[in-house]
Amino acid sequence: MRLLTTFFSIILTTPAFAEAFNRPIPQAQSATAEFWFALGSIALIAALVLVQRLVARK
Numbered sequence: 001m002r003l004l005t006t007f008f009s010i011i012l013t014t015p016a017f018a019e020a021f022n023r024p025i026p027q028a029q030s031a032t033a034e035f036w037f038a039l040g041s042i043a044l045i046a047a048l049v050l051v052q053r054l055v056a057r058k
Contacts, residue, residue: 029037
C-alpha cells in the first residue's frame with residue numbers, strides 16, 4: 001500500500017504536459033463596428049444631455 005501511495009503521489013505531482021499559453025492578438029475593428037460604436041456614443045451623450053436638462057428644470 002505504501003508503494004502504491006508513493007507512486008500516485010509522484011504521478012499526481014508531476015507537471016502536466018500542456019501547451020504554453022499564447023496571448024491572443026487583437027483584431028482591428030471593422031468599419032461597421034466603428035460606425036455602431038460612434039452611433040452608440042452619440043446616443044449616450046444625447047441621453048445624458050436630455051437627463052441633465054430634465055433635472056435642471058426641477
